[in-house]
Amino acid sequence: MTNWHIFGRKKGEDPLGFLGLIKASSPKDAVLGEYGQEWLELVAIPEDAIIKVI
Numbered sequence: 001m002t003n004w005h006i007f008g009r010k011k012g013e014d015p016l017g018f019l020g021l022i023k024a025s026s027p028k029d030a031v032l033g034e035y036g037q038e039w040l041e042l043v044a045i046p047e048d049a050i051i052k053v054i
Contacts, residue, residue, distance in 0.1 A: 002023070004030075005047060008035065016041070
């Protein structure tokens with residue numbers, strides 16, 4: 001299982017906002033089940049791809 005950081009926006013002019021963290025092997029079904037389909041954009045970033053800068 002992987003930790004996924006989920007970001008989304010409902011309008012094109014809105015910035016992506018952090019929605020939460022989901023633990024799943026594949027994020028698509030888990031994210032849609034948790035947040036629904038009324039989003040313009042949903043992005044899932046695996047936690048191990050995040051690079052700590054400071």
